[in-house]
Amino acid sequence: MDRPASLQRALSLVRAASRLVPAELRADWRLEWEGELAVAAENPKIPIVRHALGSFVDAFWIRQRDVADLKTIDDLRHGFRQWRQQSGFVITVVGILALSMAASVTAFSVVSQILLRPLPYHEPDRIVTLWERVPSADGRQYAAPGNFIDWRARATSFTRIAAAEPYSFDYAGGDRPKVLKAMLVTEGFFDLYGIRPLAGRFFLPEEHKKGNNRVVVITERFWRAQFNGDPGIVGQSIPIDDAAYLVAGVVSNDFQPHFQEYAPGDRDLYAAKAIEEYEPRIRVSGYWGVAGRLKDGVSLDQARAEMDAISVRIEQENPRSNQGMRAEVITLRDHLVGDVRPAVMLFAGAVIAVLLIACVNVTNLLLARGARRQQELAVRTALGAPRGRLVGQLLVETLMLASASSVAALGLAHAAMRGLASWGPREVMWIDTLHVDAWAIGFAVLLAFAVTLTAGLVPAIRLSGLGLQAPGHRTMTGDRSQRHLRSALVIAEVALALILVSGTGLLLRSFVNLMKVDTGFTRDHVMVMQMFAWDRNPGPAALRNFHDRVTAKVASLPGVQQVGVVQAMPFIESNIDIQGQMKLLDQPPPQPGEEIRASYNIASPGYFAVLGMRPIRGRLLGDRDGPTSPRVVVVSEAFAERYLPNIDPVGQRLEIRAQGKPIETEIVGVVPALRHERLDQAARAEVVFPFAQSPTGSMTLVARTTVDPATLVDTTSREVWTIDPMQTFYRTATLEELIDRTLVTRRFALIVLTGFAALALLLAAAGLYSVLSTIASQYRKEIGVRMALGAAWLDILKLVVMRGLAVSAIGVAAGLLGVLGGARLLRGFLFSVTPTDPIAIGGAALLMLLISAVACYIPARRAAGEDPVQALRVD
Amino acid sequence: MRLTYPTALVLQALLDGRHHGFDIMDATGLPSGTVYPILRRLDAEGCVRSRWEKDGLARKQQRPPRRYYELTAGGRELAGEARAKTMAMAHAGRRLLVESEG
Secondary structure, X not given: OOHHHHHHHXXXXXXXXXXXXXXXXXXXXXXXXXXXXHHHOOOOOOOHHHHHHHXXXXXXXXXXXXXXXXXXXXXXXXXXXXXXXXXXXHHHHHHHHHHHHHHHHHHHHHHHHHHOOOOOOOOHHHEEEEEEEOOOOOOOEOEOHHHHHHHHHHOOOEEEEXXXXXXXXXXXXXXXXXXXXXXXXXXXXXXXXXXXXXXXOOOOHHHHOOOOOOEEEEEHHHHHHHHOOOHHHOOOEEEEOOEEEEEXXXXXXXXXXXXOOOOOOOOOEEEEOOOOOOHHHOOOOOOEEEEEEEOOOOOHHXXXXXXXXXXXXXXXXXOOOOOOOEEEEEEHHHHHHHHHHHXXXXXXXXXXXXXXXXXXXXXXXXXHHHHHHHHHHHHHHHOOOOHHHHHHHHHHHHHHHHHHHHHHHHHHHHHHHHHHHHHOOXXXXXXXXXXXXXXXXXXXXXXXXXXXXXXXXXXXXHHHHHOOOOOOOOOHHHHHHHHHHHHHHHHHHHHHHHHHHHHHHHHHHHHHHHHOOOOOOOOXXXXXXXEEOOOOOOOHHHHHHHHHHHHHHHHOOOOEEEEEEEOOOOOOOOOOOEEEEEEEOOOOOOOOOOXXXXXXXXXXXXXXXXXXXXXXXXXXXXXXXXXXXXXXXXXXHHHHHHHOOOOOOOOOEEEEEEOOEEEEEEEEEEEOOEOOOOOOOOOEOEEEEEOOOOOOOEEEEEEEEOOOHHHHHHHXXXXXHHHOOOOOOOEEEEHHHHHHHHHHHHHHHHHHHHHHHHHHXXXXXXXXXXXXXXXXXXXXXXXXXXXXXXXXHHHXXXXXXXXXXXXXXXXXXXXXXXXXXXXXXXXXXXXXXXXXXXXXXXXXXXXXXXXXXXXXXXXXXXXXXXXXXXXXXXX | OOOOHHHXXXXXXXXXXXXXXXXXXXXXXXOHHHHHHHHHHHHHOOOEEEEEOOHHHHHHXXXXXXXXXXXXHHHHHHHHHHHHHHHHHHOOOHHHHXXXXX
C-alpha cells in the first residue's frame, strides 16, 4: 500500500475512534493523533495503520476516565484492580465456585439431556409399555406370550399393541460365524412408535404369518458396520440361520425400545414374528416386551382400569397359571428413564449440597476480606458514596468472580460429561451423548447470578453498612455480630458436609457388604461362553453328543482344569429364568396361593466343579445321573428354606410338569444360595436338573482355568469350530467381568458421592479455618492478657481449638438431624445397612470433628505462639 | 502511581529526550494503545506536562501541529525511581516482562 493511502486509512480510523472521546476533548485529541500520524507517515518503516488502531484504546481510556456515570464499567475496573491485588483470594473463590458449579451444570445436563430428552417418536406421551406383576416376584416382569395374545385381542384402549421377543440369529455372511442380536416383533410394532424407516420399509401384515416371515429390518448400526450403509442392500437377501432373509428396510439408531438388552444400541436387526402354535399356552414365564399406543381420548388411568379388568378375567379363565397376575401399564418415558431417577435425585441432592457449601464458603471469604477492606469502604462512604452504590459495587465484584467461575465450570463440566459418556453406567440410556449444550451454558449463566445473590448479597449489605462508622474505628459489637454471622455460616457448612459424608459412609458400607455377599461359588479364573446349539443338534441325543464332544475338547486344552455347562448362568445378561409350578409329593398339598413356583435350571456335573460349589446337604449332581438312571434334581438353599422349612429336603419327591406331562424326580442335594442377576438380589428358589437327563441347546460353557480366563476365549472358540464350524457365541466373558458389570451403577454412585463428600469436607474445613483465623487474630489482646497473666501455651491452644470445635460440634448436631431426614434419598442404594447406621454416621461425625480440630489447630498454634507484648500492642 | 514496566520505559524515553507520542513508541517498541494511555495517566498525575509545538514548523511542513510531552520535577523523580527498578528488573529478562505487562 502506498503511503498516502495508508495514511488516509489511519486517519479515518482515528476519526472513527474520536467519536468515543468526550466532545469537549475531541478536537484536541484528533489534532494530536493527526499530527503524529502525519509525521510518522514520513517513515515507511512505521506501521501507521496498526498504530492508528491503538487510538481506539487511547479513546476508550479517556472515555472511561472522563465519563463519570458509567458506574458498572467503573465497578468492573475496580473489581479487576481488586483481583490483581488479591490473586490468592480470587483463585480460591473461583476454584471453589468453579468446582461446585461444574457439578451443578453436569447434573443439570444429565437431567435435561437424559431425563427430559424428547423421545424421537410421534406423540411419545401416548406410548405406553405393558408388564406383568405377580405376587411371588418383586417388580414388573416381561409379559408371557399367552397373556400378551389375550391383551391384544381384548384391550380397546390402544390403537395398537405389539410385542418384541429377544432372539439371536447366526449370521454366515461374514468371514466367521457371528451372533446377530435380534428381536422378533409382532405386527404393528414399528407403526405404534410412529417412526419411518431410514431406507426401505417395515413389515407388512402378511409377513407375520408362518412361512412368510423370513424378512428382517436391520438397524442403522449393523447396516453401516456390515454393509457400509449401502442402500442397495434393501430388497436383497442375507444368509441368516442357514436360510435367506429378505432385508425389508433399515431403522435408525434413534429407535431404542429398550427391551432386554444389556447395552443400549446393542442390536443388529428386527425380524417379523409369526406367533407359534404353542405360544398362546405359555403364561407363566414372561420374556416379551410389550408396547402400545393409547387411543385418542383414552387416559392412562382408563387404560390401567381396562387392563386390570382384563387381567381379572384372564385369571378366572386360567386360575393355575395366572393367579394374582395383573397387567401393569406405565408410560414409555417411565420405562426408559424411571430406573435411573433415584440415582439422579441422589446426584442432584449432593450437587445442591455442595453448591450451598461453596456459596457459604464464598460468603465467608467475602466477609473476611471485607473486614480488611473496611477502611477503603469507610473512606468511600465518607467521600459521599451512597450505600446503594457500594452494595452495587460489591455485588458487581462478586458477579465477576461468579462469571469467571461459570466459564471455568463449563470447561470442567465438559470434561466431566466426556468422562460420564465414556465411563458412566451404560445402563443409563443416552449417557454416551452427554455434552455441554446451549441449555447448559444458559444454566451456567443463571447459576452465576444465583450464586452472586446467594453468596454476595449478605456480605454486600453488611460491609456497606459497616462503612458508615468512622474510618479506622472498629467497634466490638460490629466485630462480634460479624463473628456470629460467620460462625453461623460455618455451622451450616459443617452440617451440610456431614450429610454428604454420612451418605458416602452409608454407600461405602453397603458396597463393602455387597462385596462380602457369599455367592456360594468361586468367582475368579472362570471363563464363560454362552452358546445356543439348538438348530444343528435336533433332539436330546444330538444335544448330548454335541455337549460331550465340546466339553471333552475344551477340557483337553492347556490351562483348563474343569469344564461344565449350565442353562441359566448366574450374572449373565440374557438371564434365562424359566419358572414353573411343581408339587412336593411327600408333603401335604399347599394352601391355594402357596403353590410352589420355582426356577428351572439344567447343569452338568462340571458346572458345580467349575464354580467350586459344595453341597449344603446331600450330594451334587454327578456322572451317575445319566440318561437312563432315576430322575434326580438338586435344589437351591432358597428353595429348601422357602418350601421345606425344618425338613430335610434330601429324599423328598418332587413332581414337575414338562410339556404337559408330570415327571417325578427325587431331591438328592441342596446347593448354596444362587443369586442370578445382582448381588443385592434375593437368591433364586431354583431346581437344577442334570444335563444328561434334560439336554438343552441353551448351554453356557464354563471352564475353570489356571491362566487368565480371557486369554482362552479364542482357542476355545476354535476348538468348538472343529466340531461345528457354524457355532456362534452369544456372549463370552469371565465370571468376574459379569459380576463386576452388575456393580457398575453402585460403584459409580459411590465414586460420585465420595468426590462430593471430599469436596464438602475440604470446603467446610477451609471455612472453619478462615473463621478461626479471624477469631484468633481478633482475640489477640485477650490472649495477650491471659499469657501476660501466666496462662500456658497449651491453655491458649486449648482455648482457641475448643472455640472452633464448639462451632463445629453445633454444625455436626444440626447435620445429624439432616442426615436422618436425607437418608431416605439413599434407601434404594443401601444394602444390609439401615439409613441410620450408627457406624457410618458416627464415623462421619467423628471425621468431621477430627478435620475441624485440624482446621482449628493451625490458627490456634499461631495465636498461642504469639509474644504477649506484641499481642497487647495491637490497635 | 503504580509503576509498571511499560510506564518505566515511557519515562525512560522521556528522560532520553523523546517528546512526541510516536517517537516514544519508536524508542520503547510499545504499541500506541499502550503508550498513549500511559502518557495520559502521567499527565493526570502531574508527572508530565504537555503543550502544542510552535505553529510555524507544522505549517511549513503542511501538517497539523504535534503535541509535545516533557517531564515535570515529579516526573523526573519518578523516572529516576523507574530507572533504578528497571535496572534491577533487567536481570529478570526484558522480553518476558514486556510480554507479560505490555
